[in-house]
Amino acid sequence: MIKREVLSIMRPIAQNIRATLSTSLWVAVVLLVGVAPASAVPRENHEEKEANLKQQATGGLFHKWTFDKDAIKSIPGGFVPLSSGAGVSAIWSVEADEMAPSAPNVVMGTSACEESTCFRLLIAQGLEYEYPDLTMRIRSADGVAGVGGFVFALRDAQNFYAALVDLGAKRALVIRVIEGVTTVLGQTAVTLKPIDWHSLRAQRNTIVSKDFIEAFVDGILVLSVEDQMLGAGQVGVVMQGKTSLFFDTLHAVPLFSHRPLSSPAAY
Numbered sequence: 001m002i003k004r005e006v007l008s009i010m011r012p013i014a015q016n017i018r019a020t021l022s023t024s025l026w027v028a029v030v031l032l033v034g035v036a037p038a039s040a041v042p043r044e045n046h047e048e049k050e051a052n053l054k055q056q057a058t059g060g061l062f063h064k065w066t067f068d069k070d071a072i073k074s075i076p077g078g079f080v081p082l083s084s085g086a087g088v089s090a091i092w093s094v095e096a097d098e099m100a101p102s103a104p105n106v107v108m109g110t111s112a113c114e115e116s117t118c119f120r121l122l123i124a125q126g127l128e129y130e131y132p133d134l135t136m137r138i139r140s141a142d143g144v145a146g147v148g149g150f151v152f153a154l155r156d157a158q159n160f161y162a163a164l165v166d167l168g169a170k171r172a173l174v175i176r177v178i179e180g181v182t183t184v185l186g187q188t189a190v191t192l193k194p195i196d197w198h199s200l201r202a203q204r205n206t207i208v209s210k211d212f213i214e215a216f217v218d219g220i221l222v223l224s225v226e227d228q229m230l231g232a233g234q235v236g237v238v239m240q241g242k243t244s245l246f247f248d249t250l251h252a253v254p255l256f257s258h259r260p261l262s263s264p265a266a267y
Contacts, residue, residue, distance in 0.1 A: 063252040066102040070094040076107055082121040082157040087113035090120030090239060101137045101197055106248040111239045117182065121151050123236035130232035131204050131255040137197045137248045140167050146243035150202045153233035161230060162238050163202035163215040172222045174213050176229055186225040193218045205255050
């Protein structure tokens with residue numbers, strides 16, 4: 001008798017539990033099948049991807065200067081001349097050159113300063129990079145030997161890095177200038193290709209806790225030096241001493257840092 005009463009009480013309870021579980025399972029299936037999973041990063045369709053890439057190319061991440069839209073005999077737009085060291089300032093001007101890598105225009109720099117401590121700079125305005133990747137083409141003016149290249153991490157005319165190539169002596173060097181005092185971080189002889197326009201590239205990067213600068217001449221890595229004295233700064237082109245050079249097709253791209261976000265765990 002008691003057993004029958006217990007069974008009669010438990011039967012509706014079991015039915016309610018079964019109905020609740022069935023309903024919950026059905027809701028879960030509907031949610032899994034009928035609702036797209038949430039994502040922290042929205043998926044891009046083809047049009048959105050193209051728009052985003054175009055925005056990256058024109059919105060400040062990548063920069064390319066061919067100087068082809070600048071007026072002849074003018075200082076290129078978006079650049080400002082600076083001088084480090086005594087002596088007269090350099091002359092910077094856009095010139096026509098139909099044989100240039102990106103014809104019709106190039107930038108010509110001429111410095112009459114006889115001292116090796118003279119650096120004449122042409123700086124891109126409004127840009128700062130901590131780890132830049134810089135490329136350009138360079139050639140001597142009328143076969144005259146000259147020293148020139150990139151300037152980066154520039155705080156002002158007295159504090160910067162430079163990656164230079166001496167086309168006459170066939171030598172590459174990386175220097176650091178602090179408060180007007182020049183330190184050669186590395187130098188080496190280079191073999192130049194038998195061409196008029198030479199390619200230059202300079203990268204500043206970091207791995208773990210080491211910052212290093214690499215210099216390339218005509219596609220060959222010629223120097224790699226470590227230094228952490230200077231941080232983020234402006235970029236541009238530079239001439240050293242008495243020099244006359246042509247510059248063309250300057251690219252500037254920021255490299256992403258590989259520096260760890262936190263200190264290593266203690267084990």
